[in-house]
Structures are given as structure tokens and as C-alpha cells.
Amino acid sequence: MINVQNITKRYGDLTAIERVTFSVNKGEVLAFLGPNGAGKTTTMRILTCYMPATEGTARVAGYDCFDQPLEVKRRIGYLPETPPVYQELTVAEYLTFTGRLKGMGRTDLRSAMDRTIERLSLGDVRHRLIANLSRGYKQRVGLAQALLHDPPVLILDEPTVGLDPKQIIEIRELIKSLAGSHTVILSTHILPEATAVCQRVVIISGGRIAAVDTPERLSARLRQSEKISVTVKTPPPDLAARFRSLPGVLSVFEPTDSGAFLLECELGRDLRDDIARLIVTQGWGLLELKAVSMTLEDVFLRLTQHEEGMPESGALGPMAGAEVVRP
Amino acid sequence: MTPVGTIVAKELRSYFVSPIVYVVGAVFLLIFGVLSYLAVVNAGAQAVRLMQIQGAAAQLNLNDLVFRPTFYSIAIILLLILPLLTMRLFAEERKLRTFELLMTSPIGINEMIVGKFLGAYTIFLGLLGLSGIVPVILSLYSSFDWNPVLTGYLGLALLGALLLATGVLASALTENQIVAAFLSFGLLILVWLLGGVGSVLGDNPLGNILSYLSFIEHYDRFVRGLVDTKDLVYYSSGMVLMLFLAHRVVDAQRWK
Ligand SMILES: Nc1ncnc2c1ncn2[C@@H]1O[C@H](COP(=O)(O)OP(=O)(O)O)[C@@H](O)[C@H]1O
Numbered sequence: 001m002i003n004v005q006n007i008t009k010r011y012g013d014l015t016a017i018e019r020v021t022f023s024v025n026k027g028e029v030l031a032f033l034g035p036n037g038a039g040k041t042t043t044m045r046i047l048t049c050y051m052p053a054t055e056g057t058a059r060v061a062g063y064d065c066f067d068q069p070l071e072v073k074r075r076i077g078y079l080p081e082t083p084p085v086y087q088e089l090t091v092a093e094y095l096t097f098t099g100r101l102k103g104m105g106r107t108d109l110r111s112a113m114d115r116t117i118e119r120l121s122l123g124d125v126r127h128r129l130i131a132n133l134s135r136g137y138k139q140r141v142g143l144a145q146a147l148l149h150d151p152p153v154l155i156l157d158e159p160t161v162g163l164d165p166k167q168i169i170e171i172r173e174l175i176k177s178l179a180g181s182h183t184v185i186l187s188t189h190i191l192p193e194a195t196a197v198c199q200r201v202v203i204i205s206g207g208r209i210a211a212v213d214t215p216e217r218l219s220a221r222l223r224q225s226e227k228i229s230v231t232v233k234t235p236p237p238d239l240a241a242r243f244r245s246l247p248g249v250l251s252v253f254e255p256t257d258s259g260a261f262l263l264e265c266e267l268g269r270d271l272r273d274d275i276a277r278l279i280v281t282q283g284w285g286l287l288e289l290k291a292v293s294m295t296l297e298d299v300f301l302r303l304t305q306h307e308e309g310m311p312e313s314g315a316l317g318p319m320a321g322a323e324v325v326r327p
Numbered sequence: 328m329t330p331v332g333t334i335v336a337k338e339l340r341s342y343f344v345s346p347i348v349y350v351v352g353a354v355f356l357l358i359f360g361v362l363s364y365l366a367v368v369n370a371g372a373q374a375v376r377l378m379q380i381q382g383a384a385a386q387l388n389l390n391d392l393v394f395r396p397t398f399y400s401i402a403i404i405l406l407l408i409l410p411l412l413t414m415r416l417f418a419e420e421r422k423l424r425t426f427e428l429l430m431t432s433p434i435g436i437n438e439m440i441v442g443k444f445l446g447a448y449t450i451f452l453g454l455l456g457l458s459g460i461v462p463v464i465l466s467l468y469s470s471f472d473w474n475p476v477l478t479g480y481l482g483l484a485l486l487g488a489l490l491l492a493t494g495v496l497a498s499a500l501t502e503n504q505i506v507a508a509f510l511s512f513g514l515l516i517l518v519w520l521l522g523g524v525g526s527v528l529g530d531n532p533l534g535n536i537l538s539y540l541s542f543i544e545h546y547d548r549f550v551r552g553l554v555d556t557k558d559l560v561y562y563s564s565g566m567v568l569m570l571f572l573a574h575r576v577v578d579a580q581r582w583k
Pocket residue numbers: 011014015016017034035036037038039040041042043312313314315583
């Protein structure tokens with residue numbers, strides 16, 4: 001349903017996302033999990049045709065986001081990061097306006113509005129000015145706008161931000177109920193949210209995809225596999241590939257600044273010997289080799305490190321350049 | 328409802344709940360009323376003087392004494408207040424991030440721009456209509472030639488379209504409403520002054536081009552009761568150019 005091939009987006013000198021590739025099947029709920037500045041919003045803006053990618057192609061429901069934006073826009077309900085509400089309108093006026101923008105006819109609109117207002121429990125505030133609503137209500141009005149015309153694809157940028165715990169549970173239930181009949185991409189920087197509602201998680205950091213898998217397999221794999229950190233003095237350009245070709249290596253993360261590669265290996269196999277031999281025979285200069293233990297939380301903490309105190313230039317976080325290749 | 332109609336309806340709704348329309352409307356109508364009142368009083372004084380010189384045979388021309396000066400002043404007033412109507416159109420959408428909603432809805436940028444322009448233009452035509460009370464009242468107590476008054480209104484309607492289209496462009500250029508307003512004042516005063524520069528330069532190609540670009544000379548003919556295709560073309564092409572530039576600007580912003 002959604003197919004993204006090698007998209008790169010640069011804002012001037014800053015590369016916000018780089019060669020991002022993934023696809024979403026019909027009826028699937030996919031989470032974009034990553035810290036602030038990872039490139040989640042940028043990717044979603046490209047998918048919704050808000051802005052074009054610098055390179056690469058994105059297709060939604062078979063239409064190209066660049067060549068056929070109107071066809072794509074018709075099929076998407078989008079909740080931007082900031083709920084796009086007009087303060088001076090009432091909830092009903094706002095939904096009428098957005099429904100018409102999406103090309104809904106009068107009778108369609110009337111029934112869709114009742115249904116959506118019911119679904120998001122907005123009945124009490126139907127005729128209130130949006131300016132006077134709380135952050136949580138505004139968020140739900142934004143969500144109502146995205147769901148109103150019952151689009152096959154929903155793109156929700158941090159849909160539970162600003163909601164209280166009870167509302168968060170309601171919205172998660174709502175998103176789960178969309179699965180199957182709708183294709184959903186949602187972004188979040190909250191790990192349990194991704195695992196709670198999604199069939200698949202894309203971990204994105206520093207503008208690159210770090211991992212794609214089901215929440216269960218992701219945590220299982222990260223909990224149960226052995227990890228080895230390797231630092232090499234003169235790494236050849238294809239070092240990651242060389243590591244990957246070693247039997248027993250599941251995936252390789254290559255961080256850019258510390259220079260330490262992180263190898264994920266099959267459970268119960270200590271590959272330190274093999275790795276050391278490879279490096280020594282090739283004369284790359286082994287500086288450090290150690291086993292590390294890591295949980296999904298650890299990975300995520302590493303991913304989120306540059307949320308606090310990292311320079312804003314930080315499209316390149318500690319995990320930038322990381323990639324996971326599934327066997 | 329068509330996309331353009333949807334945008335127009337939304338803009339009108341937003342205009343009527345914001346104080347700006349009431350302020351702009353009140354200022355416009357008040358100034359229009361005061362200017363015509365002053366012109367009428369002035370015309371009365373001139374009439375008395377004329378009668379003293381020529382006796383009862385004196386003929387007063389309300390068109391020259393009342394309407395022409397009022398039309399000229401009103402054009403300047405419009406230049407100052409119409410940017411206040413257009414400043415929010417795009418700037419506010421971008422500031423409050425509702426722009427993202429518009430840009431991801433299945434409507435074209437041209438429909439967005441035309442809708443927003445027509446929303447502002449509807450308000451302006453409404454004000455112009457209300458100001459029509461002045462000539463109607465005057466016609467009850469005196470007689471004058473309606474022709475130049477109507478062409479003067481046509482001139483105002485065309486001038487207003489150009490001013491508003493320029494304001495739409497200015498609003499698309501920034502997300503700060505105040506900056507948008509000053510940008511359109513600046514642009515408009517510049518174009519206005521081009522005429523002055525043109526006449527200083529005299530009758531040579533550059534001078535003629537500059538005089539042609541200024542909207543004052545074109546407006547002048549309408550006020551004097553003349554409808555010339557050349558002036559109609561000037562205002563409509565100017566308006567289309569401004570809206571086209573606004574389209575380019577809105578489109579280009581997606582690439583940043
Ligand atoms: N309009 C923009 N101009 C310049 N840089 C931007 C712009 N939007 C986002 N960025 C940068 O691109 C990177 C990715 O941002 P974003 O996609 O918003 O991340 P996320 O949604 O994951 O927090 C960040 O470093 C951010 O500062």
C-alpha cells in the first residue's frame with residue numbers, strides 16, 4: 001500500500017533523512033519509532049505530499065507522491081505534529097470545512113461527521129470554539145479531521161502527544177480498531193506505544209532506518225542475541241559487509257563517531273575469536289573487542305541519546321549509519 | 328461545494344469572527360463619509376462664492392467638486408487599509424500550521440489562492456457597496472451625472488482587486504502578519520510612486536513604461552468617466568500576475 005524507495009531529504013546542508021526504504025502492507029499498522037529530530041515528521045510530510053523528497057520515490061496506493069499528488073492526497077488522512085485546527089471555528093464548522101476540502105458531498109459529510117464525533121467522543125464540544133478547547137481535545141479534533149472521510153491510509157504524527165493516560169488508551173484502542181481495514185503509519189518516541197498498537201516497528205534515528213521488525217521479534221532478538229562491540233584502526237569501506245558475511249553474524253550497526261561497530265550474533269555462539277582472526281589476518285588493526293549486552297530499551301536509549309544535550313546539527317546521532325540486515 | 332467555494336466560505340467565516348473586518352470596515356466607511364461630507368461643505372462654500380460673483384446663474388458641478396476628490400482620497404485610503412485584510416491569509420496559516428492541512432488536502436494551490444483572494448474581495452465589494460449610500464443620499468438632494476460616479480466605482484473595484492492580489496502575494500511571503508502588511512504597503516507605494524518617477528523622466532520609453540505601471544493614471548481615467556480597455560487590461564493582468572507570483576511562492580515553499 002505504501003512503498004518508499006531510497007528517499008533522501010535535505011534542508012540546505014542538513015540531511016534530515018537519508019536513503020530511507022520501507023513498505024507497508026494493506027491493513028497493517030506500522031510505527032515509526034525514534035527520538036526527536038530522527039526524521040519521522042520529514043518522512044511523513046513526504047508521504048503526504050506536503051513536500052517532495054530530494055531523492056528517491058514514494059508511492060501510496062500505487063500513486064507516486066511526486067507525479068500524482070492529488071490522487072495520493074485523496075487517499076490519505078493526515079494528522080500533522082501540530083493539530084491543524086482553526087481557533088476561530090467551532091468543532092462542527094471545522095469538520096465541515098475539512099470534509100469539504102476532501103471533496104465530501106453534503107449527505108456523506110453529515111453522516112461521517114456524526115460517526116467521527118461519536119468515535120472520538122467529541123459530542124460535548126461539538127459547538128464549542130476550538131480556541132477554548134484543551135490540548136487533548138484539539139488533538140482529538142485533529143484526529144477527527146484525519147478520519148472523517150474514512151481514507152484507506154492514515155498517517156498520524158505522534159497522535160497521543162498531549163493526551164492524558166485515559167485518552168491515550170482510548171486512542172490506542174481506536175488505532176488498533178483501524179487495523180485490517182486501514183493502513184496506518186504512526187510516529188512515536190514512546191517505545192511501549194509502538195509495541196502496543198503496531199504490527200511492525202521501524203526504528204529510525206539520525207535520518208536512517210536502524211531496524212524494521214515486529215515488536216515481538218525485535219525485542220526477542222535484541223534480548224536474546226549476543227552483541228559484540230568492535231573497534232578497528234583502519235576499517236575498509238566494506239567492513240560492515242565483511243562482518244556480515246561471517247557465519248553467525250545477524251546484523252551490523254555502524255556508528256559514525258565512536259568508530260565502534262556493533263555486531264549482533266546468533267545466540268550461544270561466541271564469535272569473538274572469528275572476528276579477531278578476520279581483523280588480524282586482514283591487517284586492519286584491532287583496537288577493541290568486547291561482548292555487550294543490550295535490551296530493546298538499551299537500543300532505544302542509545303537511539304534517544306541525542307534527544308538531550310546533543311547539538312541540534314545532530315542529523316548524525318550516535319547510531320547514524322546503523323543498519324540491520326535480517327538473515 | 329467546489330474547492331474554491333469551500334475556501335471562500337471558510338475565509339468569510341474567519342473574517343467575520345475576527346475584529347479586523349469590523350475595524351477596516353468602520354474606518355473605510357467613516358473616512359468615506361467624512362471625506363464626502365467635507366467635499367460637500369467645500370462645494371457649498373464655493374457655491375456661495377460663485378453666487379456672489381455670478382449671481383443666481385452659478386452652476387455647481389458635484390461631480391468635479393465632490394466625487395472626484397473623494398475618489399482620489401479613497402484610493403489612498405484603500406492602499407493603507409486593504410493590506411490589513413489580506414495580511415492573515417497565508418501568514419496565519421503558516422504560523423498556526425494549518426497550512427499543512429491545506430497543502431495535504433486534495434485541492435490545488437491555485438484553488439487555494441483564488442479562494443482566499445475571492446474571500447477578501449467579497450469583503451471589499453461589500454464595503455464598496457455600503458459606501459454607495461453616499462451618492463444615493465446626495466442624489467436625493469441634488470443632481471449630478473451618475474456616469475462618472477459609476478465608472479469611478481468600477482475603477483475602485485479594479486484597483487481594489489489589484490491591491491488585494493498584491494496583499495495575497497505579500498502574505499504568502501512570510502509567516503508574520505505584520506511583516507505581510509508592511510510588505511504590501513511597501514510594494515503598493517512603490518508601484519504608486521512609479522508614476523511620479525515616470526513623469527519626471529518625461530516622454531521617453533522608460534518614462535512611459537513607468538507611468539504605465541503606476542496604477543494612478545489608469546484609475547484617473549475611470550474617475551473622469553472614461554472606460555478604456557487598456558485600463559481594464561492593466562488591472563486584470565496586474566491582478567493575475569500578483570496571484571501567479573503568489574502561486575509560485577506558495578509552491579516554492581514546499582521545496583525548502
Ligand atoms: N523545515 C526545516 N528546515 C530545516 N531543517 C529541518 C526542517 N524540518 C526539520 N528539520 C530538521 O530535520 C531533522 C529531522 O526532523 P523531523 O523530521 O522533524 O524529526 P522528528 O519528527 O523525528 O522529530 C531535524 O534535525 C530537524 O531539525
